[in-house]
Amino acid sequence: xxxxxxxxxYKVAKRGQDVALRCDPISGHVSLFWYQQALGQGPExxxxxxxxxxxxxxxxxxxxxxxxxxxxSVSTLKIQRTQQEDSAVYLCASSARTxxxxxxxxxxxxxxxxxx
Amino acid sequence: xxxxGLHLPTLSVQEGDNSIINCAYSNSASDxxxxxxxxxxxxxxxxxxxxxxxxxxxxxxxxVLLNKTVKHLSLQIAxxxxxxxxxxxxxESGSGNTGKLIFGQGTTxxxxx
Numbered sequence: 001x002x003x004x005x006x007x008x009x010y011k012v013a014k015r016g017q018d019v020a021l022r023c024d025p026i027s028g029h030v031s032l033f034w035y036q037q038a039l040g041q042g043p044e045x046x047x048x049x050x051x052x053x054x055x056x057x058x059x060x061x062x063x064x065x066x067x068x069x070x071x072x073s074v075s076t077l078k079i080q081r082t083q084q085e086d087s088a089v090y091l092c093a094s095s096a097r098t099x100x101x102x103x104x105x106x107x108x109x110x111x112x113x114x115x116x
Numbered sequence: 117x118x119x120x121g122l123h124l125p126t127l128s129v130q131e132g133d134n135s136i137i138n139c140a141y142s143n144s145a146s147d148x149x150x151x152x153x154x155x156x157x158x159x160x161x162x163x164x165x166x167x168x169x170x171x172x173x174x175x176x177x178x179x180v181l182l183n184k185t186v187k188h189l190s191l192q193i194a195x196x197x198x199x200x201x202x203x204x205x206x207x208e209s210g211s212g213n214t215g216k217l218i219f220g221q222g223t224t225x226x227x228x229x
Contacts, residue, residue, distance in 0.1 A: 004159070031215060040124060042205050042219030043160065056214060091159050100213035103148050107159030 002026075004108035006092050012114045013082045021077045021111045025094030031102040032075050034067055035091040037110070043091055049075060050098050082115045089113070124203060126224040135193040137223045139206035144187060146208035150217065151180060151191045155202045163191070163204075193225075201227045 005024040013019050025032050030051050035043035036059075045059040051072035060067070064082075069075040079086055089112045095105035129135050141149065147168045152160035166173045166180045166189075173180050179192040189206050203224050207217040 033215065040222075042207070042222050043217075044219070045216045048215055056216060059216075093159075095215070099215050100148070100209070102215040103150060103209065103217065104162050104165055105215075107152075107161070109157065109159045 004092055004094050004106055006090075006108040006111050008111060009109065010112050010114075012116060015083060015115055017082050018078065018080045019082055019113065021079075021090050021113070023075045023077070023092030023094075023108060025073065025075070025092070026096075026106060027073075029094035029096050030072070031095040031098050031105065032069060033093040033095075033105060034075070034077050035093065035107075036061075037089040037091055039088070046077070046090075079113075082113075084115050087113055087115045124222050124224045126226060128226045128228060129196050131196060131198060131227055131229050133196055135191075135196045135200070135225060137191045137193075137204050137225065139189040139191075139220050139223075141187050141189055141206065141208045141218075141220070143208060143210050143218070144184070145211035146218075147213055148209040149180070149182060149189050150207050151178075151189075152205045152207065152219075153200075153202045154205060154222070160205060196225075196227050198227045198229055201225055 032049040034046040037043040048056040049069040064080045066078045089110040091110045093105040093107040095102035150165040151163040154160045164175045181190045203222045205222045207219045
């Protein structure tokens, strides 16, 4: 596609539910990033994939957060047993370059998760 | 810019004026800096970037200035237009040069017609 596509755009989950957020990067992009953006804050890094390899997951806040990109294209961010503090916009970004050459990557519009 | 809690600093300018948005970054080892624009309901959109071996870079209507001595970054927008109204974030690479970006809190730019 022409841009990074994320689905769903909005998700409401009851506390304790599991959720899965999908990211379709720009076709052919090898690098994929997930960020979490709380209301009124800047995005915070969660994890980075180069093709199917998860090279950096240092930003995942707890073991309830899990991300995968099994075929090196579509990625899924899964949050288990959601809690209210997980409410945020989850942004995905992709780049044709890798590592320190990947900056300036393209973001999707995000998934707004609300945990009630 | 700096912010307290959920209140982003706001810059209000008249259409046609020049805007300057400031940012203090934290890591002296950062090699790369970038400005993003974010409109309501959308993801951040790339505006301009700069490497640490430069102190100024110009784009179309935008200029980024980097002062490594005081760890300060600024974005200048010439002839500000209503379409420039958005939240602006600076980001730095931090140490490691891995692709990960560390974002600041953001500044809201309001353009008055």
